[in-house]
Amino acid sequence: SFAATSNSVYLAGYSGRIVLVDEHGDGVRVYDIGAVPRQIVETGKYLYLLTYTRLYVIKDNALHALIDTFEGGELLVAADGFGLLEKRRLRWFKPDGGYAGSVVTRDPIRRAYFCNSSLIMETRQMRARFDGVSD
Numbered sequence: 001s002f003a004a005t006s007n008s009v010y011l012a013g014y015s016g017r018i019v020l021v022d023e024h025g026d027g028v029r030v031y032d033i034g035a036v037p038r039q040i041v042e043t044g045k046y047l048y049l050l051t052y053t054r055l056y057v058i059k060d061n062a063l064h065a066l067i068d069t070f071e072g073g074e075l076l077v078a079a080d081g082f083g084l085l086e087k088r089r090l091r092w093f094k095p096d097g098g099y100a101g102s103v104v105t106r107d108p109i110r111r112a113y114f115c116n117s118s119l120i121m122e123t124r125q126m127r128a129r130f131d132g133v134s135d
Contacts (some may be wrong), residue, residue, distance in 0.1 A: 003040035018049065021090055031063065038074045041082075047082045048082065050075045055084065057097040065097025076112060078119065085112050090121060103128070 003010045008028065012018040013038055022027040035051040042048075046060040050069065057065035069084060073091075076083040081100060084091045087108050092100045107123040114120070119130040 003042065008038045010042070012040060016051075031056075033060070041075060041077050043077060043095070048075060048078055050076065055097075059096070065082075067093070067097060073111075076119070078114065079117075083112075083119070085109060085121075102132075 009021050009024045010018055011021055012061065015034060016034040016036060018031040018033065018037060018040065019027050020073045020081070022028050031047055031049065033051060033054075033056055035053065037049050037051055039048070039050040041050075045080065046064070047056075049056040049058065050073075052067065052072065053070060055067040055069050055075065056063060058069070071086040071089070073084040073086040076085055076090075081092055081094050083093070090103045090107050090109065090112065092102065094100055105121075105123050105126070107125055110122050111126060112119065117131075121128050121130070
């Protein structure tokens with residue numbers, strides 16, 4: 001697993017170690033989360049490391065929040081927060097990991113994507129558009 005930034009890249013292996021490598025190939029920082037990361041997202045202020053059981057929110061090179069993800073899910077990151085997309089639920093969080101709310105559907109969620117700064121979520125029978133999350 002890997003994620004690229006403007007001048008560096010995050011490389012991850014099965015051991016659960018994630019290495020930040022600069023543009024010259026030199027290791028800058030190492031994180032050891034003990035599990036294989038499924039997604040790595042850096043927003044500038046926060047680093048999100050998603051495994052099969054947890055989401056690690058890192059700020060200023062320290063663990064800021066830890067969120068259980070036993071239902072699995074996919075990480076969706078926006079300017080005003082992030083979401084964990086599960087089979088029939090979308091949990092939305094503030095950028096620092098504080099819980100903001102959930103959307104639960106009767107049918108499985110088929111896809112979710114961003115369009116013109118709105119989050120679009122679709123099931124077999126419905127389509128919803130979310131324009132923001134209030135504080």
